[in-house]
Amino acid sequence: MSDFPIVRRRHPWRWVATAILVLLAVMLAAKVASNPVFVFQAVADYLFEPRILSGVVVTLYVTCGSMAIGLVLGVVLAVMRVSDNPVINRAAQLFVWFFRGTPVLVQLIFWFNIGIIFPSITLSLPGGEVLFHLSTNSIMTPAVTALLGLGLNEGAYMSEIVRAGILSVDNGQREAAKALGLPPWKVLSRIVLPQALRVIVPPAGNQFVSLLKTSSLVSVIAAGDLLTQATRIYNENFHILELLVVASLWYLVLTTLANIGQYYIERRYSRGFVQSGRMTAFSRLRGFRGSSAGALPKGDRPT
Amino acid sequence: MSSKVVQVMNVSKSFGETQVLKNISVDVRDGEVACIIGPSGAGKSTLLRCINRLEEQTSGMIFIAGEPVGFAQRNGSFHELDATALARQRAGIGMVFQRFNLFPHMTVLENIIEAPVTLRRARKADAIASAAELLASIGLADKLNEYPAQLSGGQQQRVAIVRALAMRPRLILFDEPTSALDPELVGEVLAVMKQLAKDGMTMIVVTHEIGFAREVADTVHFMVDGEIVESGPAATVLQSPREARTRTFLSRVM
Ligand SMILES: Nc1ncnc2c1ncn2[C@@H]1O[C@H](COP(=O)(O)OP(=O)(O)O)[C@@H](O)[C@H]1O
Ligand SMILES: [Mg+2]
Numbered sequence: 380m381s382d383f384p385i386v387r388r389r390h391p392w393r394w395v396a397t398a399i400l401v402l403l404a405v406m407l408a409a410k411v412a413s414n415p416v417f418v419f420q421a422v423a424d425y426l427f428e429p430r431i432l433s434g435v436v437v438t439l440y441v442t443c444g445s446m447a448i449g450l451v452l453g454v455v456l457a458v459m460r461v462s463d464n465p466v467i468n469r470a471a472q473l474f475v476w477f478f479r480g481t482p483v484l485v486q487l488i489f490w491f492n493i494g495i496i497f498p499s500i501t502l503s504l505p506g507g508e509v510l511f512h513l514s515t516n517s518i519m520t521p522a523v524t525a526l527l528g529l530g531l532n533e534g535a536y537m538s539e540i541v542r543a544g545i546l547s548v549d550n551g552q553r554e555a556a557k558a559l560g561l562p563p564w565k566v567l568s569r570i571v572l573p574q575a576l577r578v579i580v581p582p583a584g585n586q587f588v589s590l591l592k593t594s595s596l597v598s599v600i601a602a603g604d605l606l607t608q609a610t611r612i613y614n615e616n617f618h619i620l621e622l623l624v625v626a627s628l629w630y631l632v633l634t635t636l637a638n639i640g641q642y643y644i645e646r647r648y649s650r651g652f653v654q655s656g657r658m659t660a661f662s663r664l665r666g667f668r669g670s671s672a673g674a675l676p677k678g679d680r681p682t
Numbered sequence: 683m684s685s686k687v688v689q690v691m692n693v694s695k696s697f698g699e700t701q702v703l704k705n706i707s708v709d710v711r712d713g714e715v716a717c718i719i720g721p722s723g724a725g726k727s728t729l730l731r732c733i734n735r736l737e738e739q740t741s742g743m744i745f746i747a748g749e750p751v752g753f754a755q756r757n758g759s760f761h762e763l764d765a766t767a768l769a770r771q772r773a774g775i776g777m778v779f780q781r782f783n784l785f786p787h788m789t790v791l792e793n794i795i796e797a798p799v800t801l802r803r804a805r806k807a808d809a810i811a812s813a814a815e816l817l818a819s820i821g822l823a824d825k826l827n828e829y830p831a832q833l834s835g836g837q838q839q840r841v842a843i844v845r846a847l848a849m850r851p852r853l854i855l856f857d858e859p860t861s862a863l864d865p866e867l868v869g870e871v872l873a874v875m876k877q878l879a880k881d882g883m884t885m886i887v888v889t890h891e892i893g894f895a896r897e898v899a900d901t902v903h904f905m906v907d908g909e910i911v912e913s914g915p916a917a918t919v920l921q922s923p924r925e926a927r928t929r930t931f932l933s934r935v936m
Contacts (some may be wrong), residue, residue: 554736555783555842559797559849560773562766569800573787651787651829 421621425612426628434608435629441525441594441604442633446587448530453537458567460542471538478535484596487528491600493519521602529597533590540582544575576648584641588634595630605629685712686745687853687884688733693742695728695908702728703739704908710853710901713882717895717916720905721931726888729905730855733886734775735768746775747852773801776846776854780862782838784830784845790817791826794845803849816844820874836867840874847878854878856887892936896920904928 411417425431459471478486494515502510519527548571556570595606609626613619688710695703702725710716718726731737733744735752743760744751752768753760763771784793794816795809804812817823820840830838839859846854856875860868872894879885879898889895895902899916904925912925923929 549783551779551781551783552785555777555779555785557736557769558734558772558775558777558779559845560769560771560801561797562769565800569796570785574785577787648787651789651831 418618418621421616421618422624422628425618425622425625428612430608430612431605431625431629434603434605434626435633437522437603437607438591438594438605438629439633441522441529441597441602442587442591444526445529445533445594446590448526449533449537449586449590450583452530452534453541454572456534456538457541457545460538461545475535475538478532483528483532483593484599486532487524487596487600490519490524490528491521521597521600524600525594525597525602525604529590529594533586536586537583540579540586541575543582544577544579545571547578548574573648577652580641580645580648584637584644587641588637591633591637592630595626686710687712687714687747688886689745690729690733691743691745693729693732693739693744695725695732695737695739702908703732705742706908706910708903708910708913710884710886713884714900715879715885715887715898717899717902718886718888718905719890719892719895719902719931719935720911724905725908726905727857730777730857730886730888733855734772734777736777746771773797773803773849774852776849776851778839778842778846778854778856778859780858782830782835782842782862784838784842786830789827789829790822790833790841793830793841794848797845798848801849809848813844813848816847817841820844834867835863836870839863839871843871843874843878853884853886856885856889858888858890860889860891890935892920892932904931906931 412419456471456474459467460475462468497515499512499514500518501512504510552570552574553566556566561569594604597604598607598610601607605626609622613622686709688708690706690708693703693706694701706729708716708729718729720726728737732739733746733751735744738752743753749755749771750760751771752763754763754767755761784790785796788796791810791813794813795804795806798804798809799806803809814823814826817826820843822837822840822844825833825837825841830841833841843854843859859875860871863871868891872891875885875887875894876898887895887899895916901913902916902919903910904912904919904923904927906927912919912923912928919928920932923932
């Protein structure tokens with residue numbers, strides 16, 4: 380039995396800093412609360428208003444949908460970028476160059492108005508027989524435009540992230556897989572991509588959080604997302620700031636959930652690599668109290 | 683038919699301007715253990731990698747069990763194989779690397795059954811059973827569900843050998859399998875290789891372990907500057923080499 384009574388270091392300045400920050404927050408809240416123009420009740424009333432809730436749902440599916448498109452497109456483009464074929468390589472490079480070089484907002488408005496130059500989509504046989512014919516505006520609804528616009532743009536960004544992930548995998552891994560007789564597609568899907576994910580997931584999570592917020596741009600084409608709905612409501616009742624607070628609260632909820640999800644996905648894909656502790660997201664949030672003896676792993680606790 | 687498993691015929695290889703292999707010819711018989719020794723930069727790894735076509739030779743041809751590696755022979759000409767057919771050929775050639783190259787995101791068991799199961803060489807249950815059996819035979823039965831990072835270098839390399847064996851290859855190539863190991867771990871890997879040799883596996887081993895070569899190898903090839911300078915029965919090349927360069931090299935590594 381070892382007996383070395385240990386007195387842990389105190390952190391007085393942490394408490395001072397905390398006190399100052401709390402004080403500032405209370406002062407700010409008091410200022411807002413005593414402001415007669417800002418109606419708190421309106422925030423409470425509209426937080427769960429059906430139109431706002433439907434906006435939350437649209438924001439979620441536009442974000443998830445364009446992230447899914449972005450991921451698939453990103454992997455395809457990244458694989459094209461690491462290909463030996465110069466034509467395929469250049470095509471992917473061109474795509475990324477274009478979509479990263481122009482504002483998403485411009486792309487969204489462009490897709491929304493594509494019907495001006497291509498009023499209809501017709502597929503016909505060489506003989507002239509029409510297979511199908513659709514008006515562009517009937518396909519390019521605000522929701523489809525939002526998915527397409529954000530998805531293509533996301534693909535361009537994700538391809539760079541996926542490419543960095545692929546390049547981070549040691550070449551010996553590819554060689555070992557090839558030497559075992561795995562065909563190229565299996566080398567990629569079973570050996571390279573799963574290892575690349577460890578490098579891909581953290582920035583991809585950032586992209587997702589960022590996309591949750593960027594999706595508010597689709598309000599310019601009235602896609603029915605959270606911001607579109609908030610705008611519609613404040614155009615009726617002029618509680619502009621209150622509704623922006625309502626929207627912001629929801630964005631914060633969504634991004635917080637995304638952060639928690641990201642933490643678990645990251646842990647999943649670091650299997651087999653040196654593990655940085657087995658804490659859950661919640662035990663990490665409690666980390667502030669962690670400098671006391673409670674943070675010691677079980678075995679190390681003085682007995 | 684000949685009992686030659688490997689025929690390297692007039693193989694040359696250049697990287698840009700530099701010629702790394704110069705008109706190399708080697709035969710390896712069924713069940714033979716051939717050791718390739720020589721100074722660093724001689725082209726030993728490149729030769730090994732040409733045999734399973736991780737590198738493409740600039741000229742010459744390599745045959746395994748009579749079939750050209752990377753080509754299909756039709757009407758007297760050699761047609762380059764597509765990636766899938768090449769992969770199928772490689773499945774019959776095992777390779778063990780200096781740096782082990784186990785898949786870090788998979789457990790020991792998953793590493794071993796990945797290729798047999800993915801390539802449908804075996805049903806999963808059978809693959810697991812034979813993986814467990816192979817692991818037990820090298821004393822690693824309890825490591826089945828560990829990740830490579832949890833194993834010592836020697837254990838990783840033994841798992842890598844088992845992973846190659848699981849494909850039931852015609853031949854196994856070893857590229858300095860003990861060079862990345864701490865000295866006290868070299869023995870356990872060499873022991874597994876000796877057992878393989880005893881079981882009749884055809885092996886080409888690039889190594890600096892002259893002791894292993896003397897004990898296990900049937901033939902030894904000494905390589906310098908992209909050429910095989912001296913070949914012959916292990917005892918002859920190692921005890922009484924003809925060439926001055928071989929003598930100098932051996933005196934330096936022993
Ligand atoms: N991919 C490559 N590109 C250019 N040069 C290479 C490449 N691989 C090997 N070489 C060169 O080929 C020569 C032989 O290398 P290698 O076969 O690895 O030798 P050894 O295994 O005998 O040490 C070295 O000079 C090395 O620099
Ligand atoms: Mg080498």
